[in-house]
Amino acid sequence: MVKSYDVIVVGGGLLGSAISYGLAHQGLSTAIIDEGDTAYRAAFGNFGLVWVQSKGIDYPAYSYWSMRSSDLWPKLAGDLFESTGVNTGHSRRGGVHICFSEKEFRERAQKMKTLASHKADHFNYQMLHRAELTKMVPGLGPDVYGASFSPHDGHVNPLYLMRALHQSFKNLNGVIHRGERVLEIIRSGSAYTVKTNKGEFSSERVVLAAGLGNRYLAPKVDLKQPVRPIKGEILISERVKAFLDIPTTYVRQTVEGTVMIGDSQEDVGFDIRSNPRVSQNIANKAKRTFPFLTNARIVRTWAALRVMTPDGLPVYEQSETMPGVFAASCHSGVTLAASHALVFSKFVAEGKLGEELELLGAERFRDNPRTRSVAQIFGKE
Template sequence: MESADIIVIGGGLSGSAVALGLVRLGGGKVLLFDEQLPSQRLSRGNFGLTWYMCKGGSSPVYAKWCRMATEQWPAFAAELEEESGYDLELEWTGGAVHAVGEEQFAAYEQSVQSLRETCKQAGLDYPVRMIRREEFAGMIPHLPIGEAVTGFMYAADQGHVNPLKLLGALRAEFQKRGGRYFCGKSVTAIQPATAGSCVVLADGERFPCAKVVIAAGHGTNKLLAPLGERLPIYPQRGQLLVTERHPRLLDIPILAVRQTPDGTFVIGLSTEETGHDSQVTMEAMKNQAANAITLFPSLARLNWVRAWGAVRVMTPDGAPIYSRLRDYPAITAIALHSAVSLAPLKISAIAPWILGVKETEQISSFSNGRFHV
């Protein structure tokens, strides 16, 4: 029986980032358990964008949260690289979404306007603009843009990262600072004990601790059910394709296509309501390939070498859930989409909130209680 100050359940991007934040702040002995189920490879199957663009359309507080995260990204990455020794391959070259046809260009223009209004309510600007095809072509001169593309929604102050290296770096620095990472360890139950503490049961062993953080993605509700709580999260599949390597042509990531520093093009993104099935389908691959070729016709000459699917954790309003359990405040549940983009806030806001040293004003807006009014 090993005891701890804090146990984090789920070693994906969310759990690993929070765990690192806790040890950086001197949160005591922190254990991180991850069961590594192949069906929950979300943190290893994403696109790697570090964006605020298009986020928070119906929620000024979420728009602000995304902006705070993006603003923190460059410094967060620099510190993590220095401390972990990993190169995150962060590129801060902006990001764009392409529009096909005049109707889609006008719809995007409208959505930029509407998010600008939403941001005003949070005292924010929204430095996203629509760019015509010819202007954007000058920004990526080595990759011709397809004729059907009319323009791009673009923001300069965002970027992309290697999400696998991000995950590796978070876990590496966590362990370097004395945190203990248990790979392949499955938590079966959390038992609240006396004086607000808990016992975590994992693979037949008992781990007493003062606080628990559940960041177990789609495994979260199974752990919450016996505690009388449930998060209204739902699954949404996304599929990605990867091409063979090619000398660098594209420096600005587009929502449908990005090129990594090692030369592969990553092509996405599908959004499918197919439950917890993470398989790839020919139909989605064909659609995504066709979309990518509409955007950049010369990609048709490359071979696709890999494809995968992963199941997003979605919330009804798209914003994260960071919530202390009503009856057991020593237990906190975290569930969200966009855990790459929002990673810096796990360190700067969520870990201090869990330790009770600082509460950033937005956090109370993201409790699970907002869905039960």
């Protein structure tokens, strides 16, 4: 017999898990179908920032959405801890974007001013010259000129986040079908048949949250999710004494004492091999920022693929020809986890995307596509 649910979520990565958790919380019978280890999974290879201060500088709808998520994060972390006992390690004491020259500092100040002008729920920030910055972030190298600081930023342990979302989802009677690849979604009356490589399921609603898999699944339901992989590498040091209370965009210290280092963006298709030249550049930048890291041993490295749209903004859609079918993709799934769990899931339950997501639809790619280079997306140009 075909198993039937209120909602089927395709993909159990960060987006699918957060959305499913929110749906199950609302009492909807929800199943995640996840391909598992054979797919590319950004959820298990990311840096763990909950970051606001670079998001949507030239696109207010994205800055609002990111800010909203940052504000909702304490609730999400608290609810997850209460229902599972898993501490996601969420900390929101602010974060810094380091500048190495007066020019960089001036340009950064201009960007922060623009972001604040969106009045994204009273976005707060400070531009800190070196002397003020060292009070907040000790151990800086002589090349550091200053930084922008925003109290809205923070970080989290992304693996504990995944564990907490899955555990809480199951506690709410959510079902996870692992190791199944969704191949087709076919309308049958008022419901949908979701075909996998192993069988069939039925549901009234379907959410495509398959990360890079959304690209080929979306056209099957008359949607467009033009995502492509952008590789990022991360280095992990041995445990060192506590030195960094708040994260920077490319160095953060975990509660266990290890240091996560990562700041690369490579447009190299589906290649997830570490590139020694890139690893060296990442390490050099970290050492330039915190010279004492020169003596810390790197104990692990990996590369993972970001889920990137042509303009770097998230994309949310609902199908006009297949009502009740939605799709979501983004490259900031940790930051937006709270918005996905506590807001987007409500839109799915109500059967209609909220107005705040209107400007984050795929329409923007249709007539006059908005595109930005990877360097622009990550504020390096």
